[in-house]
Amino acid sequence: MRITWGVDAAAKKAGQTVPVAWQSASAINGHVLLAGMTGAGKTYQLRRVIREMQATSDGPIRFHVFDVHGDIDIEGASTVLFSEQTPYGFNPLRINADPHFGGIRRRVQEFIATMNRAMRSMGTKQEAALRNLLYDVYARHGFDPGDPRTWRIDDQAARLLSDGTDNRLYLDVPLGEKDEAKALGAKWDPGARCWHIVPTEYHGAITRWPPKTVARACPTIEEVMHYAKHILEMAFLGTGMETITALELTNRAANAFQRKLLEALRRGERAFEDEKLNGEIDKCKDKAIAAFTGYVQSISSGHELANLLKYDSTEVLKSVVDRLENLHATGLFKATPPPFDVEASVWRYNIRPLSMAERKLFTLFRLEALFAAAVQRGEQPQIVEVV
Ligand SMILES: Nc1ncnc2c1ncn2[C@@H]1O[C@H](COP(=O)(O)OP(=O)(O)OP(=O)(O)O)[C@@H](O)[C@H]1O
Ligand SMILES: [Mg+2]
Structure with a gap:
């Protein structure tokens, strides 16, 4: 895989044209820092770099773009907006079932x-x-x-037992504790054979019973x-x-x-x-x-x-x-995973609505998960993932 950056400025002064490129085969590490004033062209370059990496990669490759400004439009990218209002998130307590790498x-x-x-x-x-x-x-x-x-x-x-459209949160109440659940406002659904409450009322003593x-x-x-x-x-x-x-x-x-x-x-x-x-x-x-x-x-x-x-x-x-x-x-850690398209090469996390601290939290938790998955995958002959 290759990224061409331009030509060597010092050599150019001496009248020579020496291309500067990053090559995965000879690179010592895979990190790149693009710095510049606003309007310098960082986002423009990022788009170009992704295109070039896709064109020169040896196999399927997944890009994870954490878009803090919400302006990194990339053709063919699968984009998910993360905010307090959207129902998606990553559950940091999700267990990897692999006996060697998970648990x-x-x-x-x-x-x-x-x-x-x-x-x-x-x-x-x-x-x-x-x-x-x-x-x-x-x-x-x-x-x-x-x-x-x-x-x-x-x-x-x-x-969850309810899909959320009926404004009901079903609770896992053992038979012996039904009177207490009732006293705390739970209602019985004879069809589902289960106690339920209005989701916004799930606080205080009633939370001793987990959602069903x-x-x-x-x-x-x-x-x-x-x-x-x-x-x-x-x-x-x-x-x-x-x-x-x-x-x-x-x-x-x-x-x-x-x-x-x-x-x-x-x-x-x-x-x-x-x-x-x-x-x-x-x-x-x-x-x-x-x-x-x-x-x-x-x-x-x-x-x-x-x-x-x-x-x-x-x-x-x-x-x-x-x-x-x-x-x-922060509302980031929800049980519903984001609907990224598994076919798309670029996954764009639009985290513009989040506060500075939330963006940091989100990115760190996501990086941790990506890193753990990479460790589990082990050494690969070519680059398969770019963050
Ligand atoms: N090499 C280039 N050739 C042509 N147009 C360019 C080039 N680099 C940047 N531009 C144009 O310049 C404008 C600013 O570029 P860009 O949005 O990439 O800046 P930025 O460094 O990401 O700025 P910010 O820090 O505000 O996000 C855009 O309209 C972009 O299309
Ligand atoms: Mg930019």
């Missing part, structure tokens, strides 16, 4: 390393807490770090974030999931009463009573107390608290939750 441990390690590179570096305690969280969430999805047979999933089948998928799927950043928040609450209160749910319901009931009370005061009523709501609050309180008592009573091995604290102190956990929230807030 849970490697994914967790590389995910943490990339996070450290893209954001402020984590301390060893935070890293350990995040590692434990990730292993737990993978385990919840049936992935066993020691058993490569569990790493394989069917990407096509592993979709048709087949086993990889976890997402959002799930890890919700899971981490629950652990944080449980560790903070020294209790279990039922108590957290009961506390949230009590708070909701009290909140409803407060709202009514304020409305009554605004109307000028002096004495406000609502027997039904008061009864509701008392019922919720009793349940919360029972849940707390139940948790304390269930302590049997003496490791219960230590189990929660394997994620370290609540401060460490809180800082990990903050990071996951920041990562999730």
Whole structure:
């Protein structure tokens, strides 16, 4: 493969014409830096370079163009726009099922390393807490770090139960926990035989149940974030999931009463009573107390608290939750892969709508994945991929 750049300027002064070219056969490394003022012709040259590389390549070649200005139009390129609004992204928790190059441990390690590179570096305690969280969430999805047979999933089948057009998020609620799900606002779909809520209401205690998928799927950043928040609450209160749910319901009931009370005061009523709501609050309180008592009573091995604290102190956990929230807030790490055309030689990632920090995050995570795939592919006789 060859890229011609022009002619040697010094030689030209001496009246000679010496072409300057980059040749893959003799190049020491494959990196090129094009620098110039705005309008100097960098984008123009980039287009020309891609055309020339395509023309002189020895086989199929894939170009990845990270287009920060959104102006690198290339003929025949497959372009995907990445923004908070588009549904596509890359799930950084997707597992490579190859027994030698993939697996849970490697994914967790590389995910943490990339996070450290893209954001402020984590301390060893935070890293350990995040590692434990990730292993737990993978385990919840049936992935066993020691058993490569569990790493394989069917990407096509592993979709959400709803396609998103019915404004329903189906939840994986075990039979024994249906009353709690109902109390938290979930509705039963007799056809699908599954509980569901409005997707925008998926926060708080209800996130203890993951979204229902048709087949086993990889976890997402959002799930890890919700899971981490629950652990944080449980560790903070020294209790279990039922108590957290009961506390949230009590708070909701009290909140409803407060709202009514304020409305009554605004109307000028002096004495406000609502027997039904008061009864509701008392019922919720009793349940919360029972849940707390139940948790304390269930302590049997003496490791219960230590189990929660394997994620370290609540401060460490809180800082990990903050990071996951920041990562999730970028809206980049979605489970739906971008619809790039596999036939197209040039894949153009239009990342113009993203902020500076998001572009960096996106590019680093994408480069990490491309690099891992290249390592797995091993040495090739010719260039197959250009970034
Ligand atoms: N070698 C060239 N021959 C003819 N036209 C050129 C050449 N190089 C650049 N141009 C033209 O000059 C204009 C600016 O070039 P280009 O967009 O590539 O600049 P740029 O360095 O990418 O600028 P920016 O930093 O603003 O993105 C374009 O209209 C382009 O078509
Ligand atoms: Mg340009």
